[in-house]
Amino acid sequence: MKVVRRANLNWKARFFYAFKVVLFIYFVTNLKRVIFSLTLLNFHLVKSQIDTMLGERKHFVDEFSEKIKLAQHELHNKSQNWEELSQKIEQSKTSWLLAGISSALDIRIPLSDRPVNYTAISSDGSQIFPDRHEVLPCYLINISSVVLNYGENGSANLSSDPVLFFKDEDRFAIWEGKKIPANSNIISHKRTLMEFERLLQLASENSDRENIISISDGTLILWSLEGSPADFKKVILEPFLKIMDEFKNRRVPIVGYISYPGSTDVVNALRLGLCPEKVSYCNQCPYTELPKLPCSPIEGLTDRNLFSSLLKEGEMSSVFRSSSKILKSYSDHHIYFFYLNIGAEVARVEIPKWVAEDPDILKLVHTLVYDQAKKGKGYPVVISESHEQAVVRGKDRNFFFDLVKESMVKADFNVSISRKGISKRVPGV
Amino acid sequence: MEHIGEVIESSTKGFTAQSPKIGKSPSFGTFVKTDSTPVVYGLVYEIITQSSEPGRKPTAYDMSIDELKREQPQIFELLKTEFHVLTMAHSQSKEIQFTLSPLPPPIHSFIYECTSKEKRELSEQDFFLRAIMSSSNVPVDDLIISSLSNADKIRKNDDEYIVRMGKSLSRYFKDDYERLSSILRRIL
Numbered sequence: 001m002k003v004v005r006r007a008n009l010n011w012k013a014r015f016f017y018a019f020k021v022v023l024f025i026y027f028v029t030n031l032k033r034v035i036f037s038l039t040l041l042n043f044h045l046v047k048s049q050i051d052t053m054l055g056e057r058k059h060f061v062d063e064f065s066e067k068i069k070l071a072q073h074e075l076h077n078k079s080q081n082w083e084e085l086s087q088k089i090e091q092s093k094t095s096w097l098l099a100g101i102s103s104a105l106d107i108r109i110p111l112s113d114r115p116v117n118y119t120a121i122s123s124d125g126s127q128i129f130p131d132r133h134e135v136l137p138c139y140l141i142n143i144s145s146v147v148l149n150y151g152e153n154g155s156a157n158l159s160s161d162p163v164l165f166f167k168d169e170d171r172f173a174i175w176e177g178k179k180i181p182a183n184s185n186i187i188s189h190k191r192t193l194m195e196f197e198r199l200l201q202l203a204s205e206n207s208d209r210e211n212i213i214s215i216s217d218g219t220l221i222l223w224s225l226e227g228s229p230a231d232f233k234k235v236i237l238e239p240f241l242k243i244m245d246e247f248k249n250r251r252v253p254i255v256g257y258i259s260y261p262g263s264t265d266v267v268n269a270l271r272l273g274l275c276p277e278k279v280s281y282c283n284q285c286p287y288t289e290l291p292k293l294p295c296s297p298i299e300g301l302t303d304r305n306l307f308s309s310l311l312k313e314g315e316m317s318s319v320f321r322s323s324s325k326i327l328k329s330y331s332d333h334h335i336y337f338f339y340l341n342i343g344a345e346v347a348r349v350e351i352p353k354w355v356a357e358d359p360d361i362l363k364l365v366h367t368l369v370y371d372q373a374k375k376g377k378g379y380p381v382v383i384s385e386s387h388e389q390a391v392v393r394g395k396d397r398n399f400f401f402d403l404v405k406e407s408m409v410k411a412d413f414n415v416s417i418s419r420k421g422i423s424k425r426v427p428g429v
Numbered sequence: 430m431e432h433i434g435e436v437i438e439s440s441t442k443g444f445t446a447q448s449p450k451i452g453k454s455p456s457f458g459t460f461v462k463t464d465s466t467p468v469v470y471g472l473v474y475e476i477i478t479q480s481s482e483p484g485r486k487p488t489a490y491d492m493s494i495d496e497l498k499r500e501q502p503q504i505f506e507l508l509k510t511e512f513h514v515l516t517m518a519h520s521q522s523k524e525i526q527f528t529l530s531p532l533p534p535p536i537h538s539f540i541y542e543c544t545s546k547e548k549r550e551l552s553e554q555d556f557f558l559r560a561i562m563s564s565s566n567v568p569v570d571d572l573i574i575s576s577l578s579n580a581d582k583i584r585k586n587d588d589e590y591i592v593r594m595g596k597s598l599s600r601y602f603k604d605d606y607e608r609l610s611s612i613l614r615r616i617l
Contacts, residue, residue, distance in 0.1 A: 146503075148502055148503055149502060150499060150500060150502065151499055152499070154498045154499040154500070154502035155502050156502040156503040156505065156506045157506075158503060158506050158507075375500065375501060381501075381503065385503050388482070388485075
C-alpha cells in the first residue's frame with residue numbers, strides 16, 4: 001500500500017510541477033505582450049487601418065480591367081494619327097508630366113541577338129548621415145564599383161570605397177547664398193553625383209572592352225533638384241552634365257533602370273487625347289462642373305499597367321521624351337525612356353538623347369538590359385551586385401560611430417555625446 | 430613555394446584558413462604548416478566552399494562551370510573556400526615537438542603544404558594518430574585513413590611502417606575490434 005501511495009504522490013507532484021510550468025510560461029508570454037504593447041507599434045490599430053485601405057483599393061481593382069481596355073483602345077487609336085496627339089502635347093499645359101511622342105505609341109520592338117562579349121558596369125552608394133547627437137559631426141559615403149565582363153574572358157570586379165567627410169567644405173553647403181550644414185537631402189545629391197563619377201571612371205578604365213553598357217539604379221532625371229536653389233542646383237548639375245558629355249564622347253550608353261515603375265507619362269498623354277479641347281489648359285478646364293472629367297476614365301493607371309498588357313517578353317516600347325521640368329537644364333542630354341518587358345515585370349529604361357537617336361546603340365541597350373535582368377532573375381545583376389557592395393546596414397552605422405569614439409579615446413580626446421544619443425542607445429525601464 | 434591558405438580563425442587546438450582561389454584547397458588529410466613562429470603543424474580535416482557573405486546563399490543556375498564563367502562571372506567573386514586544420518605539433522627551432530603550440534598561429538599567417546621531409550618526420554611516430562583520436566568534431570576514422578595513406582605514399586609503401594602504425598591502432602582500438610577492422614581494411 002505504501003508503495004502505491006508513494007507512486008500516487010509522485011504523480012501528483014509531477015502534475016503540480018507541470019501546472020506550475022504552464023503557469024510560468026503563460027505569465028512570461030503575457031508579460032512579454034504587455035511590455036511589447038507599451039514599447040512597439042500597436043499593430044491592432046494598424047491592422048484595422050490596413051483593412052480600410054484594402055476596402056478602398058478593391059473599388060479600384062474592380063474598375064481596373066475596364067480602364068486597361070479603354071487605355072489599350074486609346075493607345076492603338078491615337079497611334080493611327082500620333083502626329084496630331086504629339087502636336088497637342090507640345091501645345092497644351094497640364095498639371096501632369098506628359099510623354100513626348102515621336103512615333104506610334106503601340107510599337108513593339110522585338111529583342112535582337114545578344115553579342116557574345118559585353119561588359120556591364122554599375123555603381124551604387126550608401127551613406128551614414130551625420131548625427132548631431134553623436135560624438136563628431138562627420139558623415140560617410142560608401143560607393144561601389146562593379147564591372148562584369150561576359151563572354152570568352154568572363155570575369156568580375158566587385159569593390160567599394162568608403163569616404164569620410166569631416167572638413168568644413170564637406171560638412172557645409174551653400175544654399176540660397178547661406179552656408180548651411182549638409183543635411184540628408186544635400187548628402188544624397190552628393191552621393192548620386194559620386195555614383196555617376198564612379199561610373200565614368202569605370203567606363204574609362206574599361207574603354208578597351210567591346211559592347212560596354214553602364215547601368216544606374218533609378219532615374220537619370222534629377223527631379224529632386226527642382227526644389228533646390230540655383231546655387232546648389234549648379235553644384236550638382238554642372239558636374240553631372242559634364243559626366244554625361246563624357247559618356248557621349250566615349251559612346252558608352254548610360255542607362256537608368258527603374259524596376260516596377262509608377263510613372264504615368266504615357267497614360268497622361270492618352271488622357272490628354274481624351275480631352276475634347278483642341279489644346280488643353282488644365283488650369284482653365286471647362287469641364288469641372290461635370291460629374292466626371294473627360295480625361296478621368298483612365299486615371300489611376302500607370303504606364304506599367306498599360307505596357308504589361310501590350311509588350312511580350314523581351315519586347316520594348318517606342319521611345320518617349322520625358323517632360324520633367326529639370327530637363328530644361330539638361331540641354332543636349334535630354335532624357336528619353338522606353339518600357340521593356342523583362343519577363344518578370346515591365347521596367348522603365350531611361351536614356352540620354354544621343355542614345356535615343358542612335359539606332360545601333362539603342363538596340364544594344366535593349367538587348368543588354370534585358371540580358372542583365374534575365375541574369376539577375378528579374379533585376380539587372382550588375383545593379384543588384386553594386387547595391388550589395390555599397391550597402392551600409394544599421395549595425396555598420398553603430399559600429400562606425402563606436403569606432404570614431406574608440407579612436408578618440410585612444411587619442412586622448414574628450415568624448416561626449418548628447419543625453420538623447422545615450423537615451424536612444426540604452427533605453428531605461 | 431606559393432601559400433595554399435591564410436589563417437582567418439585561430440585557436441590552440443586548430444585553425445581555419447581561407448584558400449587564395451575558390452575550390453582550391455589542400456586535400457583532406459594533408460599535412461600543412463604555418464609560416465609563423467612557432468611553426469604550427471596540422472592536418473586538414475574539413476574543406477568548405479560557401480558564400481562569402483553571411484546573408485547570401487548560392488542557388489542553382491542549371492549551367493556548366495564553363496557557362497557560368499562566361500555568363501555569371503560575379504558568382505565566383507562571391508564564394509570562398511576555407512579549410513580547417515587540426516593542430517598536431519609545433520616547432521620553436523629545428524626540432525618538431527608533438528604537443529600543441531604554446532600560442533596559436535597569428536591571424537593572416539600563411540599556410541604551406543609540408544615538405545616530404547616534414548611529412549616523414551611528422552608521421553614517423555604514432556603521435557599524429559593519437560592527436561586525431563583525442564579530438565572531437567573531426568571525422569576521426571577517415572582522417573586516420575587519409576593521413577596514414579599520405580604518410581605511406583612518402584615512404585613508397587613501406588610495409589614495416591604500415592605494420593608499425595597498424596599495431597599502434599590496434600592498441601588504441603583494443604576495445605573496439607569492429608572499428609579497428611574497418612579502418613585497417615580501408616588502409617590496406
